[in-house]
Amino acid sequence: MPIISLSASDFDPKHRILAFQDAAASICKLEICPTDPLGFQSTTDIAVLTDAVLASTTHSQCTALRTSALAANETDNILIHVPFQEGFSITQQGGFDVDCGVGSIYVDPNEIPGAAQFTKDSAHIFYISIPRHALADAISSADAQLRRSIEMTPHWRMLIGYAKNLHECYSSMSPEEVRFCTQHLHDLARMAFTNGRRVEETHQGRGVQAAWLTRLKADIEEQLTNPELSLNAVAARHRISPRYARALFAADRTTFRDYVRQRRMTLAHRMLGDLRYGHRTISDIAMATGFGDLSWFNASYRQLYGMTPSETRVQSIQADKSVAQE
Known part of the structure; x- marks a missing residue:
């Protein structure tokens, strides 16, 4: 390497x-x-x-x-x-x-x-x-x-x-x-x-963390398309520190940023495959799903799905035509 x-x-x-x-x-x-x-x-x-x-x-x-x-x-x-x-x-x-x-x-x-x-x-x-x-x-x-x-x-x-x-x-x-x-x-x-100590959470601790994480994720879903969505804002709404919110996502083996990006990508992918949104440009869909940077959206989309947003749209149109012909 x-x-x-x-x-x-x-x-x-x-x-x-x-x-x-x-x-x-x-x-x-x-x-x-x-x-x-x-x-x-x-x-x-x-x-x-x-x-x-x-x-x-x-x-x-x-x-x-x-x-x-x-x-x-x-x-x-x-x-x-x-x-x-x-x-x-x-x-x-x-x-x-x-x-x-x-x-x-x-x-x-x-x-x-x-x-x-x-x-x-x-x-x-x-x-x-x-x-x-x-x-x-x-x-x-x-x-x-x-x-x-x-x-x-x-x-x-x-x-x-x-x-x-x-x-x-x-x-x-x-x-x-x-x-x-x-x-x-x-x-x-x-x-x-941990200075060599084995760190284990109690069942109660895991339950509390899971409950907090569920609440934070629900908040994210409500604000998903808001370009101003941030870890600090979500933590403030729930009256917890940003550090604790960050730790909750870390315990889930992800980060706030990666989780939000994944959820926004899922929404964008769904819209690109839905012919009802066929009149909207790629840029429009990117902005509508909370992405403020089109180039970063395109690069992240390709990394996640192995194709460009345009290719997803073409693939969806072709699949729809095949179904119609049958």
Whole structure:
């Protein structure tokens, strides 16, 4: 499997910093501000696994910003920062100023804006990004450790050692091997977040969570075609925190965003196959089912159904003609 590499030295010296900043914003969802633009060096190697991302980064002094705009495009992941050489200080919205040195880790809610400062040259940071749904019954333990510097425990060392070796071997692994190893990574992450404890819900707890999730999904169905539908709005209507709402979907092995997209896709697919909507354009149907971006709708539709919206419509027309001829 190929490693994605991003290095400041790969760009034209005349435009190196601006070009690198554009690439970092696109790939890493970060705005990089070098302390010394002329002497700035940075190299990142990224392994994109099944339901996880591993990255190893070395760079000179800089500030890494996750702006509100960049955070809005982030996935519902938890990002684990592991300093291998030199530490950093970080501040995130809703948190405190935190110093994280070698021998500690920082647990980052990926969708929250913040700024990390690297004041030493040759910092080497390793990153593990894991979707919340993969943490399953450990999600509450993970949420309790967000925006904190945590001392390395044996369970964290097991996870980080495995992740580091997986990152190093990634380029020579098959997709099947990557999927298999990702499952092990998730297991080790759950163990690290719970400090080795086995997390089990009581029957009552499962019943309460199931009841809440049913209510949230019913709310989504009522607001499905509303382009302003959001996790925060749904949580507010039910007077629960967005974090708890997110955890409910994670326990169901999905995310709010993916669930809404799936439901909207189902509605759009049904409309495209219904000749009563034959007079409406693809764009019209996309907007009517809550999608604000036509290109994203088309790409997501093809990924889910293996054909374009237009092909679905043609297929439906042909099927209707065949029935009429019979």
